[in-house]
Amino acid sequence: MASFPPKFKVLVDKEVCTGCLKCTLQCPFDVHIYDKEGFKASGKDKDERKNFIVRNQENCVACQRCVFTCPVKCIQIEVRPPTYNPHPVWTDAVRRDLKTQSDTGGVLLAAMGNEQPYPSYFDRLVIDACQVTNPSIDPLREPMELRTYLGRKPEKLEFEDNGTSLKTQLAKNLKLETPIMIAHMSYGAISLNAHKSLANAAAEQGTFMGTGEGGLHKDLYHLADSIIVQVASGRFAVHEEYLKTGAAVEIKIGQGAKPGIGGHLPGRKITEPISKTRMIPVGSDALSPAPHHDIYSIEDLSRLIYAIKEATRYKKPVFVKIAAVNNSAPIATGIIRAGADAVVLDGFTAGTGAAPQVIRNNLGIPIEAAIASVDQRLRDEGIRHWGSIIASGSMRSSGDVAKAIALGADAVYIGTASLISLGCTVCKQCFTGKCAWGIATQDPNLTKRLDPEVGARRVSNLIGAWSHELQEILGALGLNSLESLRGNRDRLRGVGLSQTELDVLDVLPAGR
Amino acid sequence: MCGLGGFINKDGKKVDGTAITTMGGMMEARYDERGGGFAAYGIYPNHSDQYALHLLFDDERAREATEEYLKDRVNIVKDECIPTASVKEIAPVHVPWRYFIDVPEDFEAVEADFLVDTVMKINGSIPGAFVISSGKNMGVFKATGLPRNVAALFKISDYKAYAWSVHGRFPTNTQGWWGGAHPFNILDWSVVHNGEISSYGTNKRYLEMHGYECKLRTDTEVVAYLFDLLVRKHGLSAEVACSIMSPPFWKNIDRSDKREYYEALRMTYAPAMLNGPFAIIVNNKDSMIAFNDRIKLRPLIAAELGETTFVASEEAAIREIEPELDRVWAPRAGSPVIARLNNAGGK
Known part of the structure; x- marks a missing residue:
């Protein structure tokens, strides 16, 4: 029963x-x-x-x-x-969880992002617009630039030959035609067809897709110029060619949906092709430890960053991803000083295929606060140009993207939104491997439901649509380039936020 | 909307403030009485080696506090009230004062930085005191009033300069007050601006990271500080500084044979790009630079007569003082007008 x-x-x-x-x-x-x-x-x-x-x-x-x-x-x-007989404390959800846990004696598993009704700061921030004195710009008639470079920039440029030729050598950056990238979701957690769809969409839109920690299937190597390869604590699929193939390398320390927790891909999802890509035996559980077993401090992280840079001959930017937590600001400056070309901040509403529910619902901080504090801290230390800030975790619309950028992010990752574009309905069963839409599953009868050509077109449409909307927002702000919105908190106002929250986000209340 | 104008004689020949006042007066449809001002170069030949600090004081206490502060830091060679006439249209809410100062020998190597820091400290921490200019052999004169009344107030016609600029303000973002009138200045950089810097927040936070404090409650300030940072501190030419602040579009860069050059500029100096509608005239002791936003949303006309280069919001303002010109043109968006003294460093 x-x-x-x-x-x-x-x-x-x-x-x-x-x-x-x-x-x-x-x-x-x-x-x-x-x-x-x-x-x-x-x-x-x-x-x-x-x-x-x-x-x-x-x-x-x-x-x-x-x-x-x-x-x-x-x-x-x-x-x-x-x-159930209604009760404000012992809600239906609480009672269900307690009964499920009593049935199994196990940790409750959950998929997709945090479900607790925490307030969203994005929903309490509004964007400015031009009226009269600074004319708005029509993106259909005027150029409207979204191009973004991720990576280390010099503090200043030096020239020779009387100022005509460049002397300063710039570090390798990633060039994005839109500041929207596709988040790291591993091949294994999601199907090859899903990976193909996302990679092709990224290539078409001039942006990038993250591999997640499951490596890159050989069939996708031809798209590697649009792919950021991940190195996570399990080190699955990491080999020299993999590192050298991607456009950039991302070290995952933590993720917003489960800060401080590793990953677990059950053996039944480790099919033949996944086993080959991940370089582990068929049917074996893929367990990623909570920490990297060679990183117990910032100096250890620096070693890994430079080991990867050496292995890739300094031709690939190296990013480091952390979950947004209380101390994100000093941690992020440490990461940038340790040699990373960008820090990825993953907010507490970020999605996942599987996480302990108690971790997902209770750990981490909102992405908005993390962006604001990290951006400010890097500026206070005078090193904002040393590395880029990439924000991720439940970006639901181009409005969220614009607000993240105005708070100080250089670019964003979208995960769940891109899956919804592919057909996901957020039924939260990713960890069962039974995804009816062929996305979070390896069952060939299910994965064939996702046509990668259709999928690529849909995700490309979504990113293209958000990019157009970003152009509309910039036009309304009287700006014709995204770099003039970046960190421009002056163009945001808070609605219904306490003074302390306004101070943290460094925005004025509406009306002021 | 605002009206702006300026000219420079490349031979360093000086004229008094009558012409620039006339130039400003021709554009009265473009502004109201909430802010007017002038910048003049070459006006203090007897103190040309000293920094001339122009200040506005709210009261005697602010002046005493500033003097105490300055005495500890610099050698005050001379100080005096800036001469004014009584003008019925402008209430004397501030006392204008000037100091001619030498930076102590210990700080000579970092003289300019030391002075910027001094200006920032006064503006940031002494209530009722504002430094409105801090260059050598130059000065800014500004107040809440029409430019012609401000000219009368400060007896502008008594000064002789080889480069002048004028601004009449129609404030729409920050309230009118003397310090908020243009030109804005740091060291010998002075800026007059028509338009709005919609990227202000981005520029301001970039400058803050480099030690500048934007305290004057208006967007134009960032332009002066950006020139100081890019040209003085980073050693870039005025041309490069303009292509950082008003850069070519990517679509043009991508097909340019200088793609790598412009890409590096835009990557490195993205937060220094000025966005929003603007026409700007920037002066320093050696040059006058005028430029527009990337899609030219504010008017700017340039002209030449002999060794003098003129710029203004309206051609009429130039023609009013020089009806016959060698050349008149409308600079394209992103193409700065840069006129330099033939003998750069001249007085």
Whole structure:
């Protein structure tokens, strides 16, 4: 007996249903089950087959796969109204968690970002606009520049030959045509088709995709100029060619969804091609330790940064990713001083394929506060140009991107948004490996549902659309280049924030 | 909207303040009485080796505090009230004062930085005291009022200079006050500006990282500090500084044979780019530089007659003082007008 009532109602319009059985083939969660034997035994007409589909409502995760694939659109999923006697402290969600944990005795697993109702600072920041004195600019008629360079910049330039030729040698930077990159999601956590879609979209938009810590499948090496390869604590898939192939290397220390926690890809997801890419045996669990076992201090990190730089002949920028935590500002300056070309800040609402729920819901700080404090700290130390700031963690729209940049970020990563673009409905079952949309799964029957060409077009559309919207925002601000918005907190105002919060974000309240 | 104008005689020939006052007066439709000012170069030949600090004091206490502060830091060679006439349109809310100072020998190697620091300290920490200019053999005169009344107040026609600029202000972002009038100055850089620096927050925070404090409550200030940083501290030419502040578009850079050069400039100096509508005239002791924003959202006209180069918001302002000109042109967006003294360093 289940410990709690089903969360969703599966409603089927029997008048409309044709009994085609598509839902029974599409649902990976065993909600729609066809009782073939029963139907045969009944000797009934084919028209009656629809009455032999059993609906196991308790298995439903509201992924909507059946709803979208039903040829006659006769299925509807509804949230069941709360069934427990209401209580403000012991909410339904709390009671479900307690019962689940009592069933299994285990750590509760969760997927996607933090679900606690913390306030969003993005939602309490508004963007300025021009009226009269500084004319707004129409991006359809005037150039509007989003190009961004990530990496170390010199403090100043020196010239020779009477100022005509450049003497200063610039460090290798990544050139982005839009400040929106695709976040690190590993091949293993997501399917090869998903990786292909994202990599092609990044290449098409002149931006970059992160590999995550699962390495890069050989089929994607031809797109490596648009790919940032990751080195994480498990060191899966890390070899010389991998490092040299990517456009940049990112060392992952932590991630926003699970600060201080490693990763766990279950053995059943380690199929043959994943085993080859990750360089681990088929079927073995891929466990990433919480810390890197060769990094116990900032000086250890510096060694790894320079080991990678040596291995790549100083031709690849090296980024370091951390979860946004209380001490992000001094940690980030340490990272930049340790030699990193960019620091990636991952906020506490960042997504994941699997994390302990208690970690995901309770650890870390909002990305907005981390961007503001890291940017200011680097300036206070006079080293803002030494490295770039990349922000990630639940960027929901181009508005969030513009605000992140105005607070001080150079660029952002989008993860969940790009998956939603591919078809994800945020049903939060990534860790089950049963993704009905072919994204977070390695089951060949499921992964084939994602056509990488269609996927690439959709994600490219999304990034292109956000880029157009960023241009509109810049135009409204009277700016024709993104660099004039970067760190320009003057063009933000806070609504409904305390003075302390305004001070942290370094923005004025609306009306002032 | 504002009106601005200026001219420089490349031979260093000086004229009195009558012409520049006339030039400013021709553009009265462009501004109101909430801020006018002048910058003049070559006006203190007897003190040409000393820094001339022009200050505005709210009261006697501010002056005493400033004097105490300066005495500890520099050698005051001479100080006096800047001569003024009584003008009924301008209430004397500040006392204008000037100090001619020498920087102590110990600091000679870092003289300019020392002086910038001194100016920042006074403006940032002495209530009621504002340094409005701090160059050698030059000065800024400004107040809340029409340029012609400000000229009368400061007896501008009594000064003789080889380079002049004028500004009439129609303030739309910060309230009008004497210190907020143009020109803005640091060392011998002075700036007059028509428009709005929409990238102010980015520029300000970049300058703060380099030790500048933006305390004057207006956006134009950042232009003076950017010139000081780029040209004096980083040793870049005025041409390079202009292509940092008003750079070519990427689409032009990408097909330019100097792609690498411009890419390096934009990468390195991205936070120094000025964005928003502007026409700006910048002077220092050797030159006059005028330039526009990248899509020319503010008017700027240039002209030449013999060894004199003129710039202004309106051609009429130039024609009013010199009806016959050798050449008149509208500089393209991103193409600065740069006129240098033939004998740079001349007085």
